[in-house]
Amino acid sequence: MVSPILVIALSLFFAFVIPLLGMLSKKLPRWVPPISILVNLLILLSNMDKISGGAMLITTAGIKPPIAINLAIDRFGFLFALLIQTVGFLLSIYYLAQDTKDERFYMLFLLNILGASGIVMTGDLFNSFVFLEILEISSFGLVAVQKDKKSLEGAFKYMMIGAIGSSLYLLGIIVLYLSTGSLNMADIARLMPNIPDSIKLFAGLLFLIGIGVEVELFPLNAWAPDAYEGAQDSISTQLSSIISKAGIYLAARIFFTIFNGFYALEVVLYLGIITFIIAELAALMQKNVKRMLAYSSIGQMGLLLFVFALISKRADIFIFTTIILLALNHAFGKGLLFLSLGALTGGTREYYIDSLKGSGKSNVLAGLLFTMGAFTILGMPFFFGFWSKISALISIMKAGYVYLIGLVLLVSLFEIYYYGRVIVNIFSGEGKAQKTGFIYASIMVIFALFIIAFGVWPHPVFSFAHKAAVALFERTTYITSIMGGM
Amino acid sequence: MNAGHLFYGSSVFLMVMGVFIALTGKHLIKILLGIDLFDVGLNLLIISFGYVNGGTAPIFSRYPHVFKNVVDPVPQALVLTAIVIGVAEIAMGLAIVMRIKEKFGTCNISKLKELKW
Numbered sequence: 001m002v003s004p005i006l007v008i009a010l011s012l013f014f015a016f017v018i019p020l021l022g023m024l025s026k027k028l029p030r031w032v033p034p035i036s037i038l039v040n041l042l043i044l045l046s047n048m049d050k051i052s053g054g055a056m057l058i059t060t061a062g063i064k065p066p067i068a069i070n071l072a073i074d075r076f077g078f079l080f081a082l083l084i085q086t087v088g089f090l091l092s093i094y095y096l097a098q099d100t101k102d103e104r105f106y107m108l109f110l111l112n113i114l115g116a117s118g119i120v121m122t123g124d125l126f127n128s129f130v131f132l133e134i135l136e137i138s139s140f141g142l143v144a145v146q147k148d149k150k151s152l153e154g155a156f157k158y159m160m161i162g163a164i165g166s167s168l169y170l171l172g173i174i175v176l177y178l179s180t181g182s183l184n185m186a187d188i189a190r191l192m193p194n195i196p197d198s199i200k201l202f203a204g205l206l207f208l209i210g211i212g213v214e215v216e217l218f219p220l221n222a223w224a225p226d227a228y229e230g231a232q233d234s235i236s237t238q239l240s241s242i243i244s245k246a247g248i249y250l251a252a253r254i255f256f257t258i259f260n261g262f263y264a265l266e267v268v269l270y271l272g273i274i275t276f277i278i279a280e281l282a283a284l285m286q287k288n289v290k291r292m293l294a295y296s297s298i299g300q301m302g303l304l305l306f307v308f309a310l311i312s313k314r315a316d317i318f319i320f321t322t323i324i325l326l327a328l329n330h331a332f333g334k335g336l337l338f339l340s341l342g343a344l345t346g347g348t349r350e351y352y353i354d355s356l357k358g359s360g361k362s363n364v365l366a367g368l369l370f371t372m373g374a375f376t377i378l379g380m381p382f383f384f385g386f387w388s389k390i391s392a393l394i395s396i397m398k399a400g401y402v403y404l405i406g407l408v409l410l411v412s413l414f415e416i417y418y419y420g421r422v423i424v425n426i427f428s429g430e431g432k433a434q435k436t437g438f439i440y441a442s443i444m445v446i447f448a449l450f451i452i453a454f455g456v457w458p459h460p461v462f463s464f465a466h467k468a469a470v471a472l473f474e475r476t477t478y479i480t481s482i483m484g485g486m
Numbered sequence: 487m488n489a490g491h492l493f494y495g496s497s498v499f500l501m502v503m504g505v506f507i508a509l510t511g512k513h514l515i516k517i518l519l520g521i522d523l524f525d526v527g528l529n530l531l532i533i534s535f536g537y538v539n540g541g542t543a544p545i546f547s548r549y550p551h552v553f554k555n556v557v558d559p560v561p562q563a564l565v566l567t568a569i570v571i572g573v574a575e576i577a578m579g580l581a582i583v584m585r586i587k588e589k590f591g592t593c594n595i596s597k598l599k600e601l602k603w
Contacts (some may be wrong), residue, residue, distance in 0.1 A: 133571045
């Protein structure tokens with residue numbers, strides 16, 4: 001029972017302590033992120049039983065909303081905060097074994113986690129913009145941290161699109177502020193019926209562009225393959241498991257809680273399915289395995305957004321549960337794929353399918369883990385992906401798009417082909433002997449354990465996701481728990 | 487003529503010009519300048535939204551007649567934050583451009599061709 005605002009305050013404190021510690025010793029800074037994130041996790045878990053029906057409200061400066069900035073954590077945000085901190089913790093352990101000379105890397109990493117967890121915890125619209133910018137600026141730096149040609153080019157493209165997108169997001173906030181006179185999410189949601197439709201549409205499209213950059217929505221995702229390919233493997237994991245998940249949270253919070261099922265979500269419906277098809281087709285043509293994974297990641301996000309946009313057709317708790325399951329599966333599955341691909345290459349950054357030949361034979365563990373990651377993304381039984389894919393298909397059916405089920409299954413065949421091609425390749429022929437460090441291997445095994453445990457024993461995840469979905473679904477409870485009985 | 491309209495018009499003009507430069511510019515610094523212009527235009531637009539014709543600074547005072555006609559303080563506070571964020575963004579961008587110049591030996595965006603599908 002410690003105030004969750006410390007998650008933000010302590011992360012900031014630790015992040016700015018890192019350069020000072022770096023002056024004392026080069027070995028010290030890498031220990032800061034694991035400690036900080038572990039503390040964050042403990043703080044969050046100590047609040048677990050306090051978050052029930054509505055949102056848990058944490059005021060700053062003792063002023064009640066709608067005035068002043070406040071944090072509002074409901075079960076939906078709590079689940080995403082836990083996901084972000086867990087993946088962040090695993091990655092920070094991974095970085096302990098990494099030989100980075102520059103301590104500023106750890107600072108950027110911690111700020112990135114801070115931005116993502118700030119987004120999922122805040123109850124203030126402008127505050128979410130600030131955290132979005134912290135998240136974005138630190139991820140430009142993280143993508144560029146490799147300092148080779150590819151990573152720099154990827155980072156610059158990401159920056160160009162991200163900067164314009166987040167500015168438009170700010171404009172959307174201002175439009176809502178002008179029409180409601182408030183920046184508090186719950187307050188704006190309460191006043192939403194008074195806003196004329198044209199302003200709703202304008203603000204909604206501005207938000208869509210801002211968030212669309214983060215969630216890799218077509219046509220705003222031109223940066224994604226380049227940034228994923230240029231970044232080092234763990235940063236690609238972070239892009240797919242943390243940064244895009246914060247974007248999904250924001251999309252759900254804004255388009256459902258604030259806009260109450262924004263009718264222009266139909267645009268997302270089509271854009272999502274287009275993203276899904278184009279990205280999977282692009283993945284099919286890739287010779288570079290990392291770029292293939294990037295396109296597959298975009299495709300999965302497209303499917304997620306498509307399922308998310310179904311709420312404009314039919315607001316159903318099951319659809320919300322599906323979004324959460326898909327997000328969790330993608331976070332752990334794609335994270336495992338990027339990490340194990342890094343292990344297969346042995347840190348050479350040679351991702352071409354020919355150069356990976358036989359690497360699974362010389363490094364059996366990494367090969368098997370890559371296969372597991374591929375299986376969960378494909379939705380094989382006994383893996384978590386099975387349940388999320390089945391739920392996605394049921395959601396699509398419930399919303400009345402039966403013919404699209406065939407399309408999703410057809411595209412899944414492409415997925416099976418291109419993942420199968422890589423798996424066959426890494427297990428055939430003779431490769432060079434490579435070794436994976438103990439820490440690296442155990443991090444990957446933990447990712448895989450999550451996938452298997454959720455897949456074999458899905459009941460706890462389902463009930464947890466269902467509770468979170470209910471919290472998102474009951475927007476009046478969210479509003480009254482923050483604004484009081486109005 | 488209403489001063490507000492002039493503010494809206496000119497700040498939207500700045501924003502459009504910024505996007506245009508960012509999209510058509512070939513030099514990396516020029517692209518960053520375009521993004522910066524866009525930010526500046528947006529900040530001006532937000533401030534002019536809060537502007538009241540003939541309004542004074544939103545400072546609480548003992549004289550109520552001064553307090554009658556003030557500009558909206560919230561957009562100004564938002565813009566202060568947005569300016570700082572914009573500076574951080576441009577600084578990060580310039581740092582990346584410096585590295586690009588070191589590695590590629592050029593700042594021409596059409597010569598960055600490492601990543602192609």
